[in-house]
Amino acid sequence: RKEVEQDPGPFNVPEGATVAFNCTYSNSASQSFFWYRQDCRKEPKLLMSVYSSGNEDGRFTAQLNRASQYISLLIRDSKLSDSATYLCRPTGGGNKLTFGTGTQLKVEL
Amino acid sequence: NAGVTQTPKFQVLKTGQSMTLQCAQDMNHEYMSWYRQDPGMGLRLIHYSVGAGITDQGEVPNGYNVSRSTTEDFPLRLLSAAPSQTSVYFCASSITGRETQYFGPGTRLLVL
Numbered sequence: 001r002k003e004v005e006q007d008p009g010p011f012n013v014p015e016g017a018t019v020a021f022n023c024t025y026s027n028s029a030s031q032s033f034f035w036y037r038q039d040c041r042k043e044p045k046l047l048m049s050v051y052s053s054g055n056e057d058g059r060f061t062a063q064l065n066r067a068s069q070y071i072s073l074l075i076r077d078s079k080l081s082d083s084a085t086y087l088c089r090p091t092g093g094g095n096k097l098t099f100g101t102g103t104q105l106k107v108e109l
Numbered sequence: 110n111a112g113v114t115q116t117p118k119f120q121v122l123k124t125g126q127s128m129t130l131q132c133a134q135d136m137n138h139e140y141m142s143w144y145r146q147d148p149g150m151g152l153r154l155i156h157y158s159v160g161a162g163i164t165d166q167g168e169v170p171n172g173y174n175v176s177r178s179t180t181e182d183f184p185l186r187l188l189s190a191a192p193s194q195t196s197v198y199f200c201a202s203s204i205t206g207r208e209t210q211y212f213g214p215g216t217r218l219l220v221l
Contacts, residue, residue: 008149034209043199043212044152087152095159095206096167097142101151 001026006088006100013107017078021103023088024070030092033071035062038085038102047086048073078107111135115200115213122190122220130185130216132200140203141183142167142210143175145196152199158183159206190220 005024013019023033032051036044048055050071054063061074071090075082085102116131134141142157144167154167158177172194174186183202187194197217201210 032207041197041215043214045212046209049209089210091207095140095157095165096154097157097206097210098154098168099144099152101149 004100010104020074025090030090036087113213134202138202
């Protein structure tokens with residue numbers, strides 16, 4: 001099993017929709033999690049940190065399910081500007097920081 | 110505060126040439142790392158460093174060397190470029206390996 005797995009997508013959703021995607025991790029010792037957003041041909045930028053069961057920031061909610069070892073990202077009221085690739089990164093596996101391959105989101109009119 | 114800077118932005122090399130990708134950060138971060146990103150492959154860790162004088166291998170270290178003589182700088186050296194090293198290279202830094210990473214703008218490398 002890969003350390004971090006994400007559905008590559010693309011997830012095509014209409015503007016205003018709610019969309020969620022998951023990130024599964026193999027290391028049960030992972031304590032904190034990060035969601036990054038990456039626009040085409042740009043560097044990843046932090047979207048949200050998760051240190052306990054979840055986090056919420058405006059339209060974005062991250063929820064952690066430790067029993068099943070996955071973390072989800074929920075985006076409400078999707079906007080065209082949310083179109084990007086979303087990368088997940090857990091910590092707890094020492095200093096080798098591994099990212100998922102990312103999930104591509106396309107928000108359409 | 111410039112954050113993480115990378116030079117050059119673009120580079121074209123011929124097979125067998127060597128070069129150094131520069132990375133610098135001004136946030137006094139101990140942890141620095143290099144990733145390469147290829148279509149469909151996500152970010153793959155090449156090398157990382159937890160502090161000046163300390164480096165270690167990531168998932169895909171072959172063909173690359175690093176050193177960390179100062180806290181600020183973490184150059185990545187390609188010893189003998191190969192077409193398989195055509196990629197986008199990102200440098201990142203963080204306070205420690207458990208904190209948020211900040212990425213540089215990337216270097217796009219084409220090896221012919």
